[in-house]
Amino acid sequence: MAQVSTGGSEFDRDTAVTPLSPGLHAAELSPGWSILHALNGGYVLALVGRALRSALPHPDPFTVSAHFLTPSRPGRAEIRTEVVRTGRTVSTGQAALVQFAEDGSEVERVRVLATYGDLDALTDDVRTSAKPPVLPPFEECFGSSDGPTDAFGDSTLLRRLNVRMDPATSGWAVGKPTGNGELRGWFALADGREPDPLSLLLAVDALPPAAFDLGIAGWTPTVELTVHVRARPAPGPLRVTLATRNLAGGFLEEDAEVWDSADRLVAQSRQLARAPRPGD
Structure with missing residues (x-):
């Protein structure tokens, strides 16, 4: 077959x-x-x-x-x-x-x-209060090899993606998390493949966990993940925001938004994840 x-x-x-x-x-x-x-x-x-x-x-x-x-x-x-x-x-x-x-x-x-x-059959009617994130240019953001530490060890995922993090939300990588639980960055596949609806299912889960910006490093396994795909993305790198507002009982939620090069909100997600634990 x-x-x-x-x-x-x-x-x-x-x-x-x-x-x-x-x-x-x-x-x-x-x-x-x-x-x-x-x-x-x-x-x-x-x-x-x-x-x-x-x-x-x-x-x-x-x-x-x-x-x-x-x-x-x-x-x-x-x-x-x-x-x-x-x-x-x-x-x-x-x-x-x-x-x-x-x-x-x-x-x-x-x-x-x-x-x-x-x-492609959806209407063009868009009424939204959501605004695309403002990021530094792709080449001015931090890649996985730019920092003095690698929070992911030898994770092979990093070689398949071209994720560039906004310096304003990357303090966790040098031991200075903001405590806000917010991350922003660019997402693209390393081999240059353009985004499509299926790759959006990957994009929402491709940034480092929001827990890192709370000063909690380690494996953050997903318990449940729901993704809403809102539009077919235009060619070019995507912008992704990730935020958590509540870590309690050892679990946290993560809300993601994915924006394309045409400033359209093309995907949203929420997941429940287990917070990192000592020894993970």
């Missing part, structure tokens, strides 16, 4: 899925998208999103909600999809990504419920 992909970039190759039968896709999770102990949740969500796109009659994710049950690992996986409802303008499906333990038992990694539609 042919793989379901959209091009030759690393992102497309590493999120490719192979239809095996109705409702069943095979995938190979690449080690190139790891962040500390596990694969990046946005990468895993984009891979599941591709499988859902092949299972549903509409092409674009509108809203995708994922519960991360166990950390995903590089290697073989199956994605099991189910069409819940189809309509004229939107369709809804669910999916589960499972991997296999050494004894052959199944381990479910993520469960997703999503509604798809056609972004």
Whole structure:
């Protein structure tokens, strides 16, 4: 069976899925998208999103909600999809990504419920109070290799992305967090692939955790992530803002906005994440 992909970039190759039968896709999770102990949740969500796109009659994710049950690992996986409802303008499906333990038992990694539609069919009517973030030019922002410390260790994700952080929200990298829980930066894929709706599922989860600006470093695993895709992004790097207002009981929320080169709000997300713990 042919793989379901959209091009030759690393992102497309590493999120490719192979239809095996109705409702069943095979995938190979690449080690190139790891962040500390596990694969990046946005990468895993984009891979599941591709499988859902092949299972549903509409092409674009509108809203995708994922519960991360166990950390995903590089290697073989199956994605099991189910069409819940189809309509004229939107369709809804669910999916589960499972991997296999050494004894052959199944381990479910993520469960997703999503509604798809056609972004090109949306009206041009926009009424919003949201404003795009003001960032220094791309080349004046900090990349992962610019600081004296690397909060992510040997995370391979950093080599797949071109994320450049606003210096005004990067004090955490030199031991001087602002305490505001806010981060801003540019996002692009390192191989130059232009953004599309599926890569927006990665973009919302690509910046360092907002907890870093609270002075709390370490692994911040996602418990639940909901993404709203609002428009097909224009070519060029994206601007991403990330903020948290409440860390309590060892968990925090993170709200993200993604803006394209045409100053449009193209994606929003909220996730619940576990705050870093000593020894993580």
